[in-house]
Amino acid sequence: xxxxxxxxxxxxxxxxxxxxxxxxxxxxxxxxxxxxxxxxxxxxxxxxxxxxxxxxxxxxxxxxxxxxxxxxxxxxxxxxxxxxxxxxxxxxxxxxxxxxxxxxxxxxxxxx
Amino acid sequence: xxxxxxxxxxxxxxxxxxxxxxxxxxxxxxxxxxxxxxxxxxxxxxxxxxxxxxxxxxxxxxxxxxxxxxxxxxxxxxxxxxxxxxxxxxxxxxxxxxxxxxxxxxxxxxxxxxx
Numbered sequence: 001x002x003x004x005x006x007x008x009x010x011x012x013x014x015x016x017x018x019x020x021x022x023x024x025x026x027x028x029x030x031x032x033x034x035x036x037x038x039x040x041x042x043x044x045x046x047x048x049x050x051x052x053x054x055x056x057x058x059x060x061x062x063x064x065x066x067x068x069x070x071x072x073x074x075x076x077x078x079x080x081x082x083x084x085x086x087x088x089x090x091x092x093x094x095x096x097x098x099x100x101x102x103x104x105x106x107x108x109x110x111x112x
Numbered sequence: 113x114x115x116x117x118x119x120x121x122x123x124x125x126x127x128x129x130x131x132x133x134x135x136x137x138x139x140x141x142x143x144x145x146x147x148x149x150x151x152x153x154x155x156x157x158x159x160x161x162x163x164x165x166x167x168x169x170x171x172x173x174x175x176x177x178x179x180x181x182x183x184x185x186x187x188x189x190x191x192x193x194x195x196x197x198x199x200x201x202x203x204x205x206x207x208x209x210x211x212x213x214x215x216x217x218x219x220x221x222x223x224x225x226x227x
Contacts, residue, residue, distance in 0.1 A: 003154075033215055042116075042203060042218035043155075088154065092212035098168055099145060100212055102155040 004032075004089040004103035012109045019076040021106040023089030024069075030093030032065060032072050033100065037086045046074075051093070079110045114138075116219035118204050124225045125194055133189040133222045137206030144187050145205045145216065146179060155203065161187060194226045 004023045013019055023032065031050045035043040049056045049065045049072065056063045062075040076083055086107050090100035117136040125131050137144050146158040157171040161181045172178070176195075181187040191198055201223050205216035 030212065035216075035218075041201070042220045043205075043216070045215040045217070048215050090216075098162075098212065099157055099160050100216065101157060102147075104154040 003101050004091050006087070006089060006103045006106045008106060009104065010107045010109070012111065013079060014111050015079060015081055017079055017110075019079050019083070019108055019110070020073055021087055021108070022071060022073045023103060024071045025091050026070065028093060029067075029091050032063075033090040033092065034061075034063060034072075034074050035088045035090060035102075037088065037105070043088065046087075076108075079108075081110050081112045084108060084110045116204055116206050116217050118202075118219035118222050120222060121220065122223045122225075124227060127196060127226055128193055130190065130192045131194055131224065133191075133202050133204075133224070135187045135189070135204030135206075135219060137185065137187070137204070138208075138217055139185075141206035141208050141217075142184065143207045143209065144181060145207075146187070146189050147203045147205070148200045149203060149221075150200045158189070158202075191224075194224075196226050199224055199226045 004025050007022045031048055033048045034046045037043045047058050047063050049063050060077045065072045086105040088102045088105045090102050092100055119134045144161040147155040149155050159166055159169040159179050163184045164181050176192045179189045201221040203221045205218045207216050
């Protein structure tokens with residue numbers, strides 16, 4: 001079944017810098033969702049972007065979706081040490097009907 | 113409840129024993145999902161429930177794994193004759209309606225260690 005691929009696998013930046021991570025996929029989707037995971041425990045839903053949307057904002061987060069390239073990016077602006085976490089994209093639709101499928105995630109480390 | 117509750121939070125068991133993992137979803141959430149995450153890996157889908165029925169159980173790794181949901185609420189994931197490769201964090205999530213259109217609320221997970 002469909003699975004997103006996040007890139008890069010790991011990202012290390014300084015506080016105040018922007019962080020960009022990407023998610024690519026293979027088949028059509030209904031929507032794409034980004035989640036954050038701290039310390040290997042539960043995931044927290046950040047933002048959902050539908051297939052007919054190109055960009056969404058939520059606070060310091062900006063998500064873009066390019067369905068022609070089958071890719072999405074998550075931008076965190078003015079990062080903080082508290083943003084240190086793993087970030088996952090979840091794909092809805094296509095061959096994964098009824099559930100989200102997740103990739104391996106991007107590990108973000110923000111140094112104070 | 114206010115959030116998705118999973119119990120126990122940690123479980124250490126001996127190889128060959130059976131374990132039960134419990135998930136209490138948010139009240140009123142009709143959809144419930146189980147995922148597994150091995151150390152440093154992504155989330156592996158196991159099964160999802162809509163009400164008490166499981167339209168998709170394609171992710172269950174073997175017949176040692178089973179899950180049920182009763183009263184459209186609590187769900188139990190049972191692993192029989194545990195093996196060391198079953199060691200992982202088991203995550204439960206719930207959502208209103210069909211979660212793929214609205215997003216999931218995850219519990220904090222059960223960390224299972226098979227020794």
